Amino acid sequence: MSTFLPFALPDIGEDEINEVVNSLRSGWLTTGPKTKQFEEDFADFLGGNVEAIAVNSATAGLHLALEAIGIGPGDEVITTPYTFTSTAEVIRYLGAHPVFVDIDQNTFNIDASKVESYVTERTKAIIPVHVGGLACDMDKILAVAKKHNIKVVEDAAHALPTKYKGKLIGTLDSDITVYSFYATKTIATGEGGMIVTRNKDIAKRCRVMRLHGISRDVFDRYTSTKPAWHYQIIAPGFKYNLTDVASSIGIHQLKKAWAFHKKRQEIANRYDDAFKDLPVILPPHANEGDVHSWHLYVIRLTDGAKMERNDFIQKMADKGIGCSVHYIPLHMHPYWRDTYKLQPEQFPNATEKYNDIVSLPIYTKMTDEDIERVIKAVKEVLAGC
């Protein structure tokens, strides 16, 4: 009897462990030199020319991003229902309202061709989410934003590394991009996130607001060799700074980002090949020359599967394999549904996809046998029909 294969696992090596130990021995537990290095490395990863601001989650990063671009009470922010609740909850933190636009019928991403019809006088920003690590149609989204003078904040929690028209997400013409290093993401620090921007004023505001609204940068305050007791509070900021312990992990995870991606791509290729004749719709792919991060591998059961999604997941669990569902669309959660009187008919694509999606395990710690086990289990479960 083999052990249970979890849906996701982080891939932490000796380099990460040694760096954490080094941080512990150094006495820098909270934000300090390792975090500064992680930020510099992250900016370099994206080719420089951006500022990277480390935070303790992507949720914190999205909140700071919206605060920095001036989102406030009564404003509207366009986003997708096909995401984790973080993307929309941060809009509510600031008293603004999410406006949900249905997803594209071929991808799981916001339907960029519909975005403009939702723009009103109150629309201040758009938050596209690169679902699973497949880039949104950013040219269309950026064009609408430019035309109506709206900001764009990319939720790139799944999108490291993702390329759109040959460019890494994080280097496009949006205002801010936010990454997550939550335990299950493509690079992981347990909890953690990164804000990326080319706008110096936005970067400055995010740095101030991530640590209580203190006017001096956190690094000056903690690492200055001069007496550093004096500071001034210029706003009621937040406690969103990333610890050096987490950054120690992040520094080494980032170095492996492309190697990790190669592994994920290999798993995706093997799944594609193994499942092509089964009654499932395979996940959409990136365009030629672009990169899908393969944070998620989402299949859709077709009518030919003659099986409910929930049964499929239960049968996989019976065979010792963890699956998941990305996502229960936000319009189906009580808070969002009731607050904004959302109906499934407003989001036909998201609603329909939700019923037959299954996320299969795809992570770098999977061995060849693990991958074969998943393939065999999927075939057996669907063979029964």
Ligand SMILES: *Cc1c(COP(=O)(O)O)cnc(C)c1O
């Ligand atoms: C994971 C995730 C977040 C939140 O990330 P945290 O770092 O856990 O705050 C936001 N958006 C999406 C799409 C996510 O998957």
